[in-house]
Amino acid sequence: MRGWILDCYADEVNNEMVTWIKTSTGVERISDREYRPCFYVKPSAERRQDLLLGLKEAGVEHRWEQHRTWLTGPLEDVLKVTPRGYRNLMPLARTVDKWGCHRDHTLFNVDTRMDTRYFLHRKVFPMGLMDVERWKNLDTPFRLDYPMPELRSCELTLETSTRRGMPTLEDRLKRATLDDVVMEGKEADILELLQQALRDQDPDVLITDGGDSFHLPFLEKCAERNEMELELGREGGKRRGKGKSYFTYGRILYKPPAYKLRGRIHLDKGSSFIFQEGKMAGLIDLCRLSRISMQDMARMSPGSAISAMQVNEASKMGSLVMWKKNLPEEFKTAAELVASDRGGLIYEPKVGLHEHIQEVDFTSLYPSIMVRHNISPETLNCDCCQDSGEPVPGLGYWTCSKRRGLLGRVLEPIVRRRISLKRLKKEGGRRSQIYDQQAKVLKWVLVTCFGYTGYRNARFGRIECHESITAHGREILMRSAEVAERRGFRVLHGIVDSLWLSGDGDVEAYCREIGQRMGIPLVWDGEYKWIVFLPNLTNGAGALNRYYGAFQDGELKVRGIALRRRDTCTLARELQQGMLDRLVLGEDAEGFRHRIPEALDVLDSFIRDLRDMETPLEKLVLSKRITRELNEYRQKNDQFRALCQLEDQGFRTPPGEAVEFIMIKGKEVKVAQFLEGDEEYDVGRYEELLFRAAGELLSPFELGQDRLRDFYRRNGAK
Structure with a gap:
């Protein structure tokens, strides 16, 4: 019998590993009581x-x-x-x-995932075709085109009796929908019908949007209220994790408890970053590469995937994996710290409007540096190559020339795979979308692998690796800029792995030369007919990653403005999009300037609708992430007021969750889920958001937020 591992988990009650196999005729449950973790x-x-x-x-x-x-x-x-x-x-x-x-x-080997332990023990991987009786792979994890089972999926949606917009666990179940099957009636009857529909349709994947945070705990509460057993998986029993708040990249995020099923995949698309980026194809691909079951991988970050791959490779190398790693940073003098702790190289952008600009980018620069220069915690400053190792520019470090490092062994096939997937996507064909989804997920895996080298709690993190990677990156970007200037270009901006160049040089020949010299592909991203580099709001210098521009084919690229930010309202995003839709019609710098009055007409229209109270409330909703508990707030800001409203209605919002609200008169707010439709929004505060959004685009042309505000206060809208 042949099949694919759909799910695998430890049954702690019966002391057995349970594996669900998807076959051409259905699913098979296999239990193993002989395996004993240690x-x-x-x-x-x-x-x-x-x-x-x-x-x-x-x-x-x-x-x-x-x-x-x-x-x-x-x-x-x-x-x-x-x-x-x-x-x-x-x-x-x-x-x-x-x-x-x-x-x-x-x-x-204490906290290695139980499913990963078992896969390594059995030498198999999830979603890979295998001979079930012999537990023998008929596939390889890094294969580009591989056979896949036909997974049946159903989407579950619920409707509750709530009247205030935000459902609670105390509400009653009013309606459940499983794909096109609608179930109504008494709560107990709906639960029975839902379970029968799941038995009849027998999906391999149950898709929800908010299933972990509400749908499944709500159904569980309904079943408890009706003294019923709820079985949404292929067999009974609960597999539930714990919710937690955590700090990452300067933000506090919240991860809801995981509600996993037995024998059936529960996929909460609302909380699965990997599914959002790569859909089912990207998720399955990452399961295969990381040896993590799909139901778990869907709830993890790309960083967890790369960490699992490193653990898997270390095990294959015959090494145990330390629990509670305690690898201290090597002592450095103040001068050494200044030299090493510098990050990526930045060429400050020339603020303002530029035309006919080339953008070039290195493909997966930092991962490629780790591969090419053999940077890994065990190869850096090794005892065997003090005189023969490859030096790290400017730091006095070296890397081993005698053995391949763990990080390089893990990353090289991923880098090559992503390059191949992008090439196959460009070639087109019926699998083009699948290749694109798989490549998107691998992009995030490669992005996080660099950050993990400097993360002190990462299993194979070491700050000297982080410093060595950025040192090579600075050297590469600096040498690339020198070659660009020698070839007739002028560097307008450069940041870590990208350069923006003006001039009439041969960009394709330049990319070929850099690729050959550095051993890392440099790719031409395109030619802008115009691009605007924006100033820093505090000091007026060029902002490092805030710009917008139009390529020759009319495609817009924007970074760092309200249109790209999640914490602003739809109104501000629509304003910027409307203004950019006018500006993009300019074919060069002069054409861009001629379109500025049209962009201001868009602002005028938005201001007029706002003042006439004609702006729909849903376009005014702001989303702000909570960073602390309610009793820890010292200032009564908008987040505090929103939390108070939620608390009054019995809702607790943990740090890391976002609250949504609109700003109403009297410098107050109202939580979006409690809106009744007749609220009067605060025109003045929303005007400020519009002036800020418009000024963000036009500040290089002396049309910043302050000037726009003053103009409308004196003259009003047209």
């Missing part, structure tokens, strides 16, 4: 006997084995510890760590 301990000499005695008294199976505890280290004696049950693994590991006073025992 972890490893490298005890200190002083507490070694105490550890052995403690494990013996607790009746825990253990034995000595030899393994590498670091990627390039020698074989060492480590203690293999096998808990009695699946659910005992983490508590036992914490106990052993505590016995060593959290410093004397080094533990390995």
